Amino acid sequence: MKRLRPLKIVLIAFSAVVISVSIVFLLISMFGKTALEQAISKAIGFNIGFKSIGVDLDRYVVNLNDFCIYKKGSFTNKIFYAGKCTLVIDKTIFEKEKKAVIRDLVLERGILNLVKNRNGTFNLACNYYRSRAFGESLAYADTVSTQFYDFARNVKRVEIKNSTISFTDHHVPGGPFSISFDDFNLTFRSGEAPRSPTQPLNVDCRFSFKIHNIRYNRNSSVMFNGKFSVYPEKSDMDMIINTEYVDLMQFLPYFRAYTPFSFNSGLFSSNTRLQIINNTINSPTVMVFHNLGILIDEKVKNAQFLTTSVNKVAPYLTSAGGDIVFDFMLTGPVNNIKGDLGPTAKAAIGLAITKEVANTAQKIGQSMGQKDPF
Numbered sequence: 001m002k003r004l005r006p007l008k009i010v011l012i013a014f015s016a017v018v019i020s021v022s023i024v025f026l027l028i029s030m031f032g033k034t035a036l037e038q039a040i041s042k043a044i045g046f047n048i049g050f051k052s053i054g055v056d057l058d059r060y061v062v063n064l065n066d067f068c069i070y071k072k073g074s075f076t077n078k079i080f081y082a083g084k085c086t087l088v089i090d091k092t093i094f095e096k097e098k099k100a101v102i103r104d105l106v107l108e109r110g111i112l113n114l115v116k117n118r119n120g121t122f123n124l125a126c127n128y129y130r131s132r133a134f135g136e137s138l139a140y141a142d143t144v145s146t147q148f149y150d151f152a153r154n155v156k157r158v159e160i161k162n163s164t165i166s167f168t169d170h171h172v173p174g175g176p177f178s179i180s181f182d183d184f185n186l187t188f189r190s191g192e193a194p195r196s197p198t199q200p201l202n203v204d205c206r207f208s209f210k211i212h213n214i215r216y217n218r219n220s221s222v223m224f225n226g227k228f229s230v231y232p233e234k235s236d237m238d239m240i241i242n243t244e245y246v247d248l249m250q251f252l253p254y255f256r257a258y259t260p261f262s263f264n265s266g267l268f269s270s271n272t273r274l275q276i277i278n279n280t281i282n283s284p285t286v287m288v289f290h291n292l293g294i295l296i297d298e299k300v301k302n303a304q305f306l307t308t309s310v311n312k313v314a315p316y317l318t319s320a321g322g323d324i325v326f327d328f329m330l331t332g333p334v335n336n337i338k339g340d341l342g343p344t345a346k347a348a349i350g351l352a353i354t355k356e357v358a359n360t361a362q363k364i365g366q367s368m369g370q371k372d373p374f
Contacts, residue, residue, distance in 0.1 A: 049067075050067045052064075060088060061086065063084070064084070064087075065083070066082075067081070068081050080110070080111070081110065082107045084107070084108040084109060086104075089103070103155065103157070104158075105157070106161070108162060111166065113166050114165060114167045114168070116167075118170045149232045157187075158187070159186065160186040160207070162183065162184075166178075167180070172254060172257055173257040179251075182210050182212060185207060187206050190204075200231055201229070204227055206225050206226070207223075213247045215249065216247060220267075221243070225240045226274075236278070237276050239273070241271075241272040245268075246270075248268055249265065267291060268287055270287045271285070272285040272286075279333060281332060284342060287327065288325050289323060328345060
């Protein structure tokens with residue numbers, strides 16, 4: 001699912017940190033800083049670097065300062081940066097198995113530079129999946145699901161504080177599109193590992209961020225609150241996504257590309273419940289548009305949308321306060337999602353069509369010299 005890909009990319013970034021620090025903990029006494037960076041880079045498929053590292057063997061705590069993941073082949077183009085990483089290693093497992101398993105991970109002042117290329121792939125995903133053996137047919141989604149399960153089984157707590165996601169999209173028509181998601185904070189907690197692989201691993205995840213609105217005094221806010229049932233081959237989820245007063249103009253390329261609408265001003269708020277169970281999605285969304293300025297070009301003024309024209313539907317979606325309410329549903333298998341209208345939009349379409357039928361009947365009646373049948 002395209003809307004979940006950024007989450008998967010963030011997961012891969014965290015996994016890379018976990019893998020790299022596990023190697024650090026095991027090899028810190030065997031290598032110098034430069035050799036250690038090279039060994040980690042080769043092991044995880046990324047070029048990495050850090051300014052300094054501290055290991056408290058008594059408390060089994062690792063601190064990395066200015067930790068970076070670079071674009072493949074570069075030591076200047078940063079994909080991921082964290083000013084400070086604090087990790088707690090499971091002491092019991094390390095002493096018994098000589099295996100570094102991270103139980104707690106805290107990232108502060110992080111920056112993830114996420115880029116969607118012209119072909120629709122993400123920069124970090126391209127680096128991570130370097131190559132596959134001949135004849136290997138493991139799907140991308142299955143690979144990510146396995147990584148998520150392994151990550152959640154080992155890491156019990158993740159916190160991200162005061163971080164930023166910088167996103168650039170070269171794939172969207174009319175791009176490139178760039179935006180920054182600031183004040184990113186995340187809390188991730190996983191339960192005890194199940195005794196059987198047929199039982200799920202329960203995970204709670206909350207995160208939020210803000211978007212700076214250039215044209216308005218208030219910033220936008222986005223909040224996610226979800227529960228996951230994680231299996232080795234898939235993940236079920238039940239997530240609530242709320243947005244408040246997001247500036248439409250900052251996302252104009254997406255509205256132009258995927259809807260018949262264009263705007264010169266406006267904000268939107270939304271509420272989405274995203275449920276994915278057994279790889280089947282059920283996701284109702286309600287969007288409220290505030291202070292909306294709609295532009296309807298004469299060439300597309302009467303373009304068909306949702307079985308009637310845009311300019312005829314809009315009045316029936318407008319509330320008494322002037323806001324426009326639009327709802328829709330996404331349902332079906334995740335690899336074949338279908339979109340449908342919500343009850344508010346369906347009612348508006350029905351009213352618009354009824355009005356058209358009444359007008360047509362009136363014209364027919366008048367042309368026949370009869371009274372208006374309606």
